[in-house]
Amino acid sequence: MATLKLSGVTKRYPNGFEAVTDLDLDVADGEFMVLVGPSGCGKTTALRMVAGLEDITDGTIEVGGRVVNDLSPRDRDMAMVFQNYALYPHMTVAQNIGFSLSLQKMPKAELRTKVEEAARVLGLTDHLDRKPAQLSGGQRQRVAMGRAIVRSPAAFLMDEPLSNLDAKLRVHMRAEVSRIQRRLAVATLYVTHDQVEAMTMGDRVAVMRSGRLLQCGRPQEVYNSPASLFVAAFIGSPAMNLYQGEMDQQGATVQLGHQRLDLPAALLDERVNGPYRGRAVVVGIRPEHLADAAEASGDGGNRRLEGTVDLVEELGSEKLVHFHIDAARLSTTDALLASEDEEPETLEAGEIGSATATAGVARVSADSHIAADQRVVFTVDTERLHLFDPETGSTLRSAQ
Amino acid sequence: MVAPAVILLLAVTAYPLVYNLWNSFHSENLSIATGQGGFVGADNYTKMFKSSEWLHALLRTLAFAGVSVALETVIALGLALMLHRRFRGRGLLRVAILIPWAVPTVVSATLWKTMFDPRAGFVDYVFGLHTTWLAGVWTSWAAILVADAWKNVPFIAIILLAGLQVIPTEIYEAARIDGASWSQSFRRLTLPLLKPALAVALIFRLLSALLVFDVIYIMTGGGPGLSTETLSFLNWQTFLVDTDFGYGGAISVMLVVMCLLIAGIVMRVMRTSAET
Amino acid sequence: MSTESATPGPLVATRSRGRPKRRRPRRRTVVREVCFYLAVTVVVLFSLFPFYWMVRTSLLSDSAVGQGVGGANGLFPAHLTGSAYMEDFTQQGFLTPLVNSAIVAFATTVITIFVAALAGYALARLPIRGAGAILAFILVAGFFPVLAMVGPLFLVLRDLGLLDNIYPLIIVYLIYTLPIATYLLRNFFMQIPKDLEEAALVDGATRLVALRRVLIPVAVPGMFTAGILAFILAWNDFAFAVSFLETPGHFTAPLAIVNLGQSQFQVFYNRIDAAVVIITIPVALLVLFAQRRIVAGLTAGSFR
Numbered sequence: 015m016a017t018l019k020l021s022g023v024t025k026r027y028p029n030g031f032e033a034v035t036d037l038d039l040d041v042a043d044g045e046f047m048v049l050v051g052p053s054g055c056g057k058t059t060a061l062r063m064v065a066g067l068e069d070i071t072d073g074t075i076e077v078g079g080r081v082v083n084d085l086s087p088r089d090r091d092m093a094m095v096f097q098n099y100a101l102y103p104h105m106t107v108a109q110n111i112g113f114s115l116s117l118q119k120m121p122k123a124e125l126r127t128k129v130e131e132a133a134r135v136l137g138l139t140d141h142l143d144r145k146p147a148q149l150s151g152g153q154r155q156r157v158a159m160g161r162a163i164v165r166s167p168a169a170f171l172m173d174e175p176l177s178n179l180d181a182k183l184r185v186h187m188r189a190e191v192s193r194i195q196r197r198l199a200v201a202t203l204y205v206t207h208d209q210v211e212a213m214t215m216g217d218r219v220a221v222m223r224s225g226r227l228l229q230c231g232r233p234q235e236v237y238n239s240p241a242s243l244f245v246a247a248f249i250g251s252p253a254m255n256l257y258q259g260e261m262d263q264q265g266a267t268v269q270l271g272h273q274r275l276d277l278p279a280a281l282l283d284e285r286v287n288g289p290y291r292g293r294a295v296v297v298g299i300r301p302e303h304l305a306d307a308a309e310a311s312g313d314g315g316n317r318r319l320e321g322t323v324d325l326v327e328e329l330g331s332e333k334l335v336h337f338h339i340d341a342a343r344l345s346t347t348d349a350l351l352a353s354e355d356e357e358p359e360t361l362e363a364g365e366i367g368s369a370t371a372t373a374g375v376a377r378v379s380a381d382s383h384i385a386a387d388q389r390v391v392f393t394v395d396t397e398r399l400h401l402f403d404p405e406t407g408s409t410l411r412s413a414q
Numbered sequence: 415m416v417a418p419a420v421i422l423l424l425a426v427t428a429y430p431l432v433y434n435l436w437n438s439f440h441s442e443n444l445s446i447a448t449g450q451g452g453f454v455g456a457d458n459y460t461k462m463f464k465s466s467e468w469l470h471a472l473l474r475t476l477a478f479a480g481v482s483v484a485l486e487t488v489i490a491l492g493l494a495l496m497l498h499r500r501f502r503g504r505g506l507l508r509v510a511i512l513i514p515w516a517v518p519t520v521v522s523a524t525l526w527k528t529m530f531d532p533r534a535g536f537v538d539y540v541f542g543l544h545t546t547w548l549a550g551v552w553t554s555w556a557a558i559l560v561a562d563a564w565k566n567v568p569f570i571a572i573i574l575l576a577g578l579q580v581i582p583t584e585i586y587e588a589a590r591i592d593g594a595s596w597s598q599s600f601r602r603l604t605l606p607l608l609k610p611a612l613a614v615a616l617i618f619r620l621l622s623a624l625l626v627f628d629v630i631y632i633m634t635g636g637g638p639g640l641s642t643e644t645l646s647f648l649n650w651q652t653f654l655v656d657t658d659f660g661y662g663g664a665i666s667v668m669l670v671v672m673c674l675l676i677a678g679i680v681m682r683v684m685r686t687s688a689e690t
Numbered sequence: 691m692s693t694e695s696a697t698p699g700p701l702v703a704t705r706s707r708g709r710p711k712r713r714r715p716r717r718r719t720v721v722r723e724v725c726f727y728l729a730v731t732v733v734v735l736f737s738l739f740p741f742y743w744m745v746r747t748s749l750l751s752d753s754a755v756g757q758g759v760g761g762a763n764g765l766f767p768a769h770l771t772g773s774a775y776m777e778d779f780t781q782q783g784f785l786t787p788l789v790n791s792a793i794v795a796f797a798t799t800v801i802t803i804f805v806a807a808l809a810g811y812a813l814a815r816l817p818i819r820g821a822g823a824i825l826a827f828i829l830v831a832g833f834f835p836v837l838a839m840v841g842p843l844f845l846v847l848r849d850l851g852l853l854d855n856i857y858p859l860i861i862v863y864l865i866y867t868l869p870i871a872t873y874l875l876r877n878f879f880m881q882i883p884k885d886l887e888e889a890a891l892v893d894g895a896t897r898l899v900a901l902r903r904v905l906i907p908v909a910v911p912g913m914f915t916a917g918i919l920a921f922i923l924a925w926n927d928f929a930f931a932v933s934f935l936e937t938p939g940h941f942t943a944p945l946a947i948v949n950l951g952q953s954q955f956q957v958f959y960n961r962i963d964a965a966v967v968i969i970t971i972p973v974a975l976l977v978l979f980a981q982r983r984i985v986a987g988l989t990a991g992s993f994r
Contacts (some may be wrong), residue, residue: 065591066590066591067587067590067591086590087587087590087591087593088590088591088592088593088594088595092591093591094588094591096584096587096588098582098584100582100584100585100587100588101585101588102585102588102589102603103582103585103607104606104607113589113592113594113602114592114593117592117593117594117598118593161588161592165592418805418808418809420809420824420827420828422805422861422864422868423827423828423831423864423865423868423869425861426839426843426861426862426864426865427831427834427839427865429842430838430839430841430842430843430846431834431838431839431842433841433842433845433846434838434841434842437841437842492729493733496726496729496730496733499726501726501727501730503730506734507730507733507734509977509978510733510734510737510738511733511734511737512977513737513738513741513973513974513977513978514737514740516922516973516974516976516977517926517970517973517974518925518926518927518928518944518969518973519926519928519944520926520928520943520944520945520947520948520966520969521944521947521966521969521970521973524947524948524962524963524966525740525741525743525744525963525966526740528743528744528747528959528962528963529740529743531957531959533755533959534747534755534957534959535743536739536740536743564736564737564740568737621833624835625835625836625837627836627837627928627929628928628929631928631932631948632928632948646835646836646837649835649837649838649840649841650837650840650929650933652841653840653841653844653933654840654844654933659841659842659844659845662841663841663842666835666837666838666839666841667838669835669837669838670834670835670838673833673834673835674830677833
């Protein structure tokens, strides 16, 4: 039973700074758990605590039911893939992969077999006698993985292993890593700042920010039902469109600029929207929930949004329409959205800039005729609207 | 632009060497009044190879070089490891060991001669002994070794430290995860990766140790008797005391050959085992 | 909807609150720290104690030195005097050798910096045929047995009538200083980006002018380090000095020290040590000043 369990894990430095606060996480045997968040959110620190490379200030870490807090890394039976691979420069690929086994004094024949097996899985058989300096980035990354998988450990730990690869290679390796993990069926804790990796690779996704866990669940759930504003904005690309709106007194519609949208049926309940009636509320609309009204047949009423097109990006399979409406958009300097080290956006609303700067983004079908500088009307799938508390950032949810 | 450097060096190295080579095949003894300057073939060389004084000097020199370099390298490795850590007082440690290296050999030799003196020295005082260190064979060598190590360990340590500092630190974390203990990491990661630095340090020190002169002259003058006479000392003696420049030439040539040979061997060995 | 959110439900809360783990510094680590600092102390003491002893001995009177160590003459002697220093300068005339050493070392250093900078620059930048061989020769020259040179050079100087003269030493000492200075400066120049000179060349300078007006200012730190090393090496020589110099008035400092304080009846360690103190001070100061530079210079570019 090789599961990973973090309970109340905290990392506090002597100067009082807490990199990780009260982290609870369960990784089942064979499960691929992705820990995702912006730089500085504590995910790497958490991983290193699990590995034993950092001391734990509070809380417990259990592997297969056994508390490992006081065990040194070598006694925890875990394998780790480092961001910069940390390959032994003076050893060949074969020696790198087999290093841990040779430390255990495994007989040479057995060691050789295991190394060759791991090399075969990773496509490294032709490179076994080369040194790391002679390999490409992708090959080195695979050697780092080989070093991990050859040990049949209780858990895999991966620290942003793909972040040093170029884009194309990264896409390819995402699938490779997933494939290998599935085949080996070992509990895996994978750290990344790339939400695309998180969504595509994880059985479950855990979003962290400023040392705390915000939400943990299956990718689709985190996407469809983000627990807070930060999660909603962090997951999904292009990012969710976020506007400052105002709920009406009856709790039936929300006002964006001079336009109205119906609330989703689930939020019509007074128990849910009562405190926000007549007050400010943050409205989120995912780009795919906006459609070209000229193409889609939708009813009118409070399910339409009018705006001005700034830019249309042709992707071939679809179009990304950058537009703006007269409602105030939430900027990334907003405390609820900002992460520790990102530069705040300085563009004003209405200025043409990056996709995240001022315009909303809509995903419309490739057949649409929307063009720049035109007025545009979108139909809105209001059942998929997200509402957030403007102070705490937590999502308005139905009662159950 | 390179010419000045090359010419000057040639003047002070190649020219004397050639002169030595020439002399070694002639008789050139200034203290013998007549019959000098004639060609004598390999007489000087046969005299040298048959001479027990030369043989003993050779053996002593080799022994001293081997022992001192081995000892000093081990100590220096420890020092380098110490300096590699970040700790308060690290700067003090570094300065403290650099000064012995920087002072003239005259100073270090004289200093330790004082320290080992039975009357004015610290060694006898602190251990309650009454040994005249520089009067006995083994004790002389001990004193010479101490003086030599005191001066040279820092140099080796600095070079090894530089070698340590280019080793990427993450591989040690990977090794911890792979299950390596500290000594296993040291043996299988640190030492192999230190090979280039070790090679540099070894060559420098080995050659210097084979040519040791100042310390011998100042502390023991080759004594007691001839027991601390090294090849360089014998060479000097032959030139400036015996004033036999023919024989001295032969010794010099042999010395150069020996140095080149040993340098070549060490570099070959290091290169094949490092294999970067 | 089975998403877990961040607000802990009752189950999770009790688990984590109930068992806080406190770390105590493990015993083994404390012992290790103590041993480490002990080792550091031992090394520092061993390195520096002989200097203390030297200073202490140098401050003893002539009679005290002959008495041996102990009692009032122990680790911290009761009576200190500067008589040894006085003796050195008056009776033994230590000033002249000091000046001699200074002259020679200084001159050698100047020549070294100049020559080595030229050579180092050329080797670093210019496509010279056989650059590798030249560099190899220069380095190997640094390894030659110094004592082997003594004989022939003695004969040469004798024939030129330049024995017992400090000035030839200036050239001779180049054998110590040129190899390492050239190597150092070559490495140093290699680390300066090419763009600097290329900009100057485009602006119409010749190589030499580029070197003088653009590179040299940038290279000053490197030349400074090379100069310090050269000075130390030239100052330290003993073998050549003892071979070529005869009258005490022509001695260099290292040679003078060895001949100091030797009388027929007693070795005056206090005087010897006083001279040693004097000669050590400039070197010690130099090291203190420039230790970082020296270390960097010695190891620059070696292990890339």
